[in-house]
Amino acid sequence: MNNLIIITLTSLLQQLSFCFYDNPCDIPENSRIRIGDSSIMVSNCNSGFHCYDSGYGCFLNRFQRSGFMLIEAHDCASNDILNVSHQSPTHCTDSCSTEPSCIATTISVNNSCFLKHKCMLPESNSQVFLHIRLRDNRLTCFIGGLNGGHQNTYEFHEKETAIATAIADGKTLVYRQNNIRLKTSQTLQDMKDDYEKTVCFVGNMIKDDSTGLITFQYNHILFDKQQDTCHIFKKQLFKVRFPWPTSNKVESNFKVEIFGQQLFCINDKQTFENKGIHVYTPIDYQVTAEFNGNFVSCSLTAQNSTFCNYSCLCNSVCQAVYIVGYDQFQTMKICEITIF
Secondary structure: OHHHHHHHHHHHHHHHHHHHHOOOOOOOHHHOOEEOOOOOOHHHHHHOOOEEEOOOEEEOOOOOOOOEEEEOOEEOOOOEEEEEOOOOHHHHHHHHHOOOOOOEEEEEOOOOEEEEOOOOOOEEOOOEEEEEEOOOOOEEEEEOEEOOOEEEEEOHHHHHHHHHHHHHHOOEEEEOOOOEEEEOOOOHHHEEOOOOOEEEEEOEEEEEOOOOEEEEEOOOHHHOOOOOOOEEOOOOOEEEEEEOOOOOOOOOEEEEEEEEEOOOEOOOOOOOOOEEEEEEEEOOOOOOOOOOOOEEEOEEEEEOOOEEEEEEEOOOOOOEEEEEEEEOOOOOEEEEEEEO
């Protein structure tokens, strides 16, 4: 029993302190989370505080957390919402995700976690790691930069103004290491391997296999709160990715309601035949928003021809939820998707 206690305590201490005392890039290849492919240059990785291995390419270091942009050895002084001692980096960023006013976290060498409601120009501090929050159910984000000029520049605590302007003017947010910029491009084709930045499109990612197009939409007919505007499913798959469905919530579970006409929703024990709608969440750590990977199905709890209800549960943090469907007969309509 004593040996078990010692092992457990040692493991806990490592969890709390590995961030500052371990080599952040000393990660077995089968445990790495790759960014891009093996052709990425070392300079792209270093500029974004990522790791690089010749022949392998770029991958996340131990300090990084999903839904946050890491700025090593920097601090945002004062403007604290909460100060919690002896927190792991994961617990610190997860706490920020449940607090609507939290826009960043800092964690010190003694594992003190600070949640921030404001972050002016980050200042150099070798004893602190700064994580800028990207976990927001309005943002679909990708590691990298974006071609083209910029218009407006905002500080991190001005995120709400930046998002409102992006929605109104059809712009895209680019998180840099000291501010947020708005750019005019709204396509993945304009992305570039500029890994000290993170590009966030406002809205949910939609892929229509009948056209091959990927778009980002904030006010699509599927989530415009109007059940009289509908999408007719075609023979090819139609996919929608909703980011961070549990953002600003303590719970890791949520529900998905789908309204429509002639609906046929399926659960994890069924497969697509002539038509169907499926809801699921990703298992893999998604470096950027995508439709590929390993997933787990949400539970179908109720359904009829006009309504489907799913219950979804994530182990800790839900990076996204997917709604996918098609109809060989092209009679099934989906009119509204609600996540709560």
